[in-house]
Amino acid sequence: MRERLAKWIAAGTIVVIAGLALLFARLQNPPAGEEVAQPAVGDATPTPARMPVSAGAAGRAVYDGLGCARCHSIAGEGSPRYPLDGVGSRREREEIRAWVLGLEDVEDSLSSAVLRRKAEYRGIPPGDLEALLDLLSGLHGSG
Amino acid sequence: MPPSHGEGGGGELTRPGGTARSPAPDPRPRAGGGRVRAIARALWWTSVYLFLVLFPLLVLLAAPAREGAGLWWDFSMGLGFAGLAVMGIQFALTARFRRASAPFGIDVIYQFHRWVGVGGLLLVVAHYAILRTGFPDALGPASPTSAPGYMTAGRLALFLFGLVVVTSLWRRALRIEYYRWRILHGVVSTAAVVLAALHIQGAGYYTSVRWTRILWIAYSVFWVLLIVYVRLVKPARLLRRPYRVTEVRAERGDAWTLTFEPVGHAGLTFGPGQFVWLTLGGSPFRFREHPFSLSGSAEDPGSLAITIKELGDFTRTVKDTEAGATAYLDGPHGVFSPDNHPAAPGFVFVAGGVGIAPIMSMLRTLADRGDRRPMVLVYGNADRESVIFRDELEALRSRLDLRVVHVLEDPPEGWTGERGLITGEIVRRALPPRASELHYFICGPTPMSEAVQKALRDQGVPLRRVHFELFNMV
Numbered sequence: 001m002r003e004r005l006a007k008w009i010a011a012g013t014i015v016v017i018a019g020l021a022l023l024f025a026r027l028q029n030p031p032a033g034e035e036v037a038q039p040a041v042g043d044a045t046p047t048p049a050r051m052p053v054s055a056g057a058a059g060r061a062v063y064d065g066l067g068c069a070r071c072h073s074i075a076g077e078g079s080p081r082y083p084l085d086g087v088g089s090r091r092e093r094e095e096i097r098a099w100v101l102g103l104e105d106v107e108d109s110l111s112s113a114v115l116r117r118k119a120e121y122r123g124i125p126p127g128d129l130e131a132l133l134d135l136l137s138g139l140h141g142s143g
Numbered sequence: 144m145p146p147s148h149g150e151g152g153g154g155e156l157t158r159p160g161g162t163a164r165s166p167a168p169d170p171r172p173r174a175g176g177g178r179v180r181a182i183a184r185a186l187w188w189t190s191v192y193l194f195l196v197l198f199p200l201l202v203l204l205a206a207p208a209r210e211g212a213g214l215w216w217d218f219s220m221g222l223g224f225a226g227l228a229v230m231g232i233q234f235a236l237t238a239r240f241r242r243a244s245a246p247f248g249i250d251v252i253y254q255f256h257r258w259v260g261v262g263g264l265l266l267v268v269a270h271y272a273i274l275r276t277g278f279p280d281a282l283g284p285a286s287p288t289s290a291p292g293y294m295t296a297g298r299l300a301l302f303l304f305g306l307v308v309v310t311s312l313w314r315r316a317l318r319i320e321y322y323r324w325r326i327l328h329g330v331v332s333t334a335a336v337v338l339a340a341l342h343i344q345g346a347g348y349y350t351s352v353r354w355t356r357i358l359w360i361a362y363s364v365f366w367v368l369l370i371v372y373v374r375l376v377k378p379a380r381l382l383r384r385p386y387r388v389t390e391v392r393a394e395r396g397d398a399w400t401l402t403f404e405p406v407g408h409a410g411l412t413f414g415p416g417q418f419v420w421l422t423l424g425g426s427p428f429r430f431r432e433h434p435f436s437l438s439g440s441a442e443d444p445g446s447l448a449i450t451i452k453e454l455g456d457f458t459r460t461v462k463d464t465e466a467g468a469t470a471y472l473d474g475p476h477g478v479f480s481p482d483n484h485p486a487a488p489g490f491v492f493v494a495g496g497v498g499i500a501p502i503m504s505m506l507r508t509l510a511d512r513g514d515r516r517p518m519v520l521v522y523g524n525a526d527r528e529s530v531i532f533r534d535e536l537e538a539l540r541s542r543l544d545l546r547v548v549h550v551l552e553d554p555p556e557g558w559t560g561e562r563g564l565i566t567g568e569i570v571r572r573a574l575p576p577r578a579s580e581l582h583y584f585i586c587g588p589t590p591m592s593e594a595v596q597k598a599l600r601d602q603g604v605p606l607r608r609v610h611f612e613l614f615n616m617v
Contacts, residue, residue, distance in 0.1 A: 002248070002250065002251055002254070002611070002612075003254050005251065006251045006254035006255045006257075006258060007254070007258045009255060010255050010257075010258035010259040010261075010262055011258070011262065013193070013196070013229075013259055013262065014229070014259065014262030014263070014265065014266065016193075016197075017196060017197065017200070017225045017228075017229065017262075017266065018222065018225070018266065018269075020197060020200045020204070020221070020225070021200060021218055021221030021222045021224075021225050021266075022218055022221070023204070024200055024203050024204050024217060024218075024221045025211070025214050025215070025216075025217035025218035025220075025221055026214065027204065028210070028211030028212070028214075028217045029211035029212075029213060029214045029217060030211075067283045067284075067290075067291065069280040069281060069283065070280075070281055070282070070283045070291070070294065071281075071347075073280075073281075077280050078278070078280040078281050079212075079216075079278060079280075079281035080212040080213045080216050080278070080281075081212040081216065081281075081348055083212075110347070111344075111347040111356060113293070113344050113345045113346075113347050114347040117291065117345075
């Protein structure tokens with residue numbers, strides 16, 4: 001009986017925790033109409049970012065090679081936490097460079113772990129970096 | 144023989160008995176507070192637990208990092224944070240903080256630890272499953288050679304959490320020896336929590352805002368301190384409070400009584416029916432400890448003692464202990480005590496085999512106090528010769544208003560008493576008048592305990608007057 005009690009209390013605790021996690025997600029993502037909804041699993045893919053085809057190929061290879069999709073998404077592919085769609089419209093090329101490399105201008109906005117990771121990108125070949133910046137600067141779609 | 148009091152199968156968390164003595168004049172653990180105060184304490188510690196477990200989610204709710212990234216994505220992140228919090232706080236549940244466990248009984252805390260651990264794993268699995276299904280690109284490659292360290296740390300943590308749960312739920316089926324399991328459990332769970340914390344730190348979600356980052360670091364430091372306390376501080380404190388084995392005495396029924404005296408300190412204060420974790424012949428840092436009931440009178444100052452039946456790997460070696468050996472006692476623990484029910488008009492004790500140990504502590508203590516409330520002991524054993532404390536029980540009848548009902552599986556010729564295993568029917572026959580008003584203490588094999596509980600329920604005895612503890616978990 002005491003075992004069953006402990007089991008039910010544990011189950012109740014987990015349900016409360018999962019419910020609170022869902023509440024958090026719900027507050028972060030109000031239903032369409034209240035605020036602009038973000039893409040979610042199963043939702044329609046957002047408007048694809050427009051990118052020049054020529055810049056895309058080389059830049060995309062660098063983007064994929066660095067594993068940028070772990071933290072960012074383009075046209076719904078990758079992590080939705082930091083979507084890059086439209087970044088070319090929002091930021092200048094040099095601003096994007098600062099964000100990619102975690103330079104001084106942006107370091108207050110990033111955690112130390114992310115800054116360390118971005119600092120590693122400073123070692124990639126200049127040509128690759130420029131190709132990546134071409135790709136990102138060319139993203140003028142939604143976002 | 145009674146699996147719930149003999150450390151069968153090589154040392155699971157079970158409770159053989161013991162006798163202990165306390166130098167303190169009033170060894171009662173915490174009776175007089177009343178039910179209201181007990182409930183208030185239970186609610187307080189439940190709130191503390193929920194706050195600690197929900198802390199990361201509360202921080203997230205109070206300070207959303209930025210606009211949402213999608214319902215499922217944010218739900219997955221919330222589950223990940225919460226899952227780690229549940230697993231991190233597991234260390235506190237088994238740290239045996241006496242104040243926190245007292246309102247519930249440490250056996251319930253351990254059972255809760257077991258099942259909430261399974262729930263915590265489900266949260267973490269759900270966190271991963273949502274990402275795997277909905278956002279495979281965000282997970283990147285699984286290979287540790289190409290994945291960044293923090294992602295590998297997360298995957299490894301998930302695997303290790305699974306390993307911890309599987310080896311705990313199915314230790315016996317997997318034939319993992321108890322000591323090995325304890326070491327595995329401690330090392331792997333610590334590694335899993337550390338790896339999961341590194342994963343969160345590396346991923347950087349929700350930790351990019353300065354003040355939430357500071358809170359998260361403080362929370363992680365809390366875990367580290369908790370682990371340090373459990374693994375280092377607590378054993379170190381035990382090391383400073385050693386005991387010396389003063390006697391190893393043979394009892395009936397392949398049982399042995401070990402007595403102890405404190406070395407350089409005042410010893411411990413306990414209530415009848417409480418138990419200690421015993422470390423014998425080794426350092427407390429090795430975590431080779433077992434729970435044993437204290438079976439002596441709580442009113443009798445002097446050396447502590449426990450009575451152990453030869454049932455498992457460890458208990459079979461107890462008789463080889465020599466007087467003068469060093470031991471460490473962590474305790475007392477448990478709420479299985481008549482001292483918690485001072486208004487009880489009388490008691491019925493039901494014991495199977497060495498399950499008599501904590502009940503012997505109660506009887507000895509009540510006799511020393513001159514208690515005249517009516518008591519019945521229903522005591523099951525294999526045969527007359529294996530009745531532990533047989534002679535002393537006879538003697539106690541003259542000091543207490545005590546009726547002893549022996550139940551023997553293999554009774555001698557001419558036996559007119561109860562025979563077979565203790566059943567609900569036998570207990571029903573033994574019940575005195577006004578049975579529903581008495582308090583019941585049950586200690587023995589699980590089938591016996593369950594049969595007795597059912598019989599008492601059928602007789603209209605309220606659940607709050609039936610006391611037993613759970614000690615078969617891994």
